[in-house]
Amino acid sequence: MGLRRCLISLFVAGLCAVVALVPAPPIAAGAGDPVGAYLDSVRNEPGLLAAFLRDMPKGADLHMHLSGATSTESLLRFAVADGRCIDAATLEAGEAPCHTGQRAAADTDRDPAFRDAVIAAWSMKGFTPGAESGHDHFFATFGKFDLAGDGHAGDMLAEVAARAVGQNEYYIEPLVTPGFAAAQALAQKVGYDADLAVLRNRMTAKGAMDRIVAGVSKDVDAAFNRMRAALRCRSGAEADAACDLPVRLDYQVLRAFPPEVVFAQMLLGFELMAKNRRFVGINLVQPEDDPVARRDYRLHMQMLAFLRGPYPKGRLTLHAGELTAALAPPEDLRFHIRDAVFVAGAERIGHGVDIAAEDGAADTLHAMAQSHVLVEIALTSNDQILGVKGAEHPFGLYRRSGVPVALVTDDEGVSRTDLTAQYQRAVTTYDLGYGDLKVMARAALQHGFLAGADLWRGPDDFQPGAECGKDRPGAPQPRTSACRALIRSSGKAKAEWDQEAGFARFERRYGG
């Protein structure tokens, strides 16, 4: 019963007024909150602040590229175990047997200087911009270590899941690109047609796309089985806590390819979302300033808008506005985020760094706030790739505009960072309080594409919805049958409930 109705009925039944006047359970920490006070007391003590933020529930990591999130040391370990070779000059991983100019990856175990050089080439470790920019070094790492990750998707999933749980995350949504070669081959066979309905029909004819979907599903099932084996999920008490972490995938489309190849990948992504519950979203990757990506940006948005017709349940998050004037011509800084939101209908935006330079930025920000389009904020990545940080970053602009935001890592391995470090950077750079952090953690889970009804009353409205309205999020278990039924039926509501229980434990620890 709402407060207003209770006040009307106050004269009829006193009981109702008593219920209405009982304070609601604390949802957001206020200025006088002891946990907020603790945060303020360690704000300038990096070690204690890091420990506090590691322990704090942080919702979800909604933007992590699986291979880029894997630690460079793990990728190198895979390369050694698989007998790979590494080009002595470019440091790019290659197939065995090693030819002239290549060394065995195993040499990194015997030659520390070689090992250091490979790790520096495959990550941002020790990188300082010079002849090579941060942007170029960052994106070049993927081509160098790509082969090392081949056949290790399950190990990589296990690593990122364990790391997420270790930092008190309740959900992750890694980005992956399975089936690229098959989609590319189909596209090359079919060719391009500007009539996208015709193009889709050609690509789905005679079960061609179905076969790719089936192949990807088989591979992804195998990867998840490997992940569960690596986490010892069948070993009872020995099982890693990450076995219970919900993990879903976003299908990432490589956008620096010809239109027919991009369309085939998008189609594969939407088909996977319709047929495989592990795939929950689509994204576009590769540098946004790539000449082909820039040339075809509007076309890509139209393709996505078209595909949302036959696949209305498909979810969309887009790298958009990961640009600066140093990287792209002025005309490309004027519309990418706007078109991602208004043409493609993106539900989340990755990066969104150049928003202030766009035409009609105020209208776009207003629409994003009204429609609850969340921005995935990648502070370390934006610093390393774009050189954008501090007051130059639109993090504050989005928050002031009422646009929901969530901190993300982008590439924990390449960047040698984690989600805790993103929170630490946000606290120290933007002077955030505990309540601000809590809102971001809740927003990250709520805006994740994990299926199921929401615990909360509405988007970015973190009061319990009807099912759990008489319950107290933060308790270990719901008391009411309606809330128990919601938690049982919805993976998302369960993750949100679990996070609230985590907040209660955390606040007892740091607020006592």
Ligand SMILES: [Zn+2]
């Ligand atoms: Zn990214």
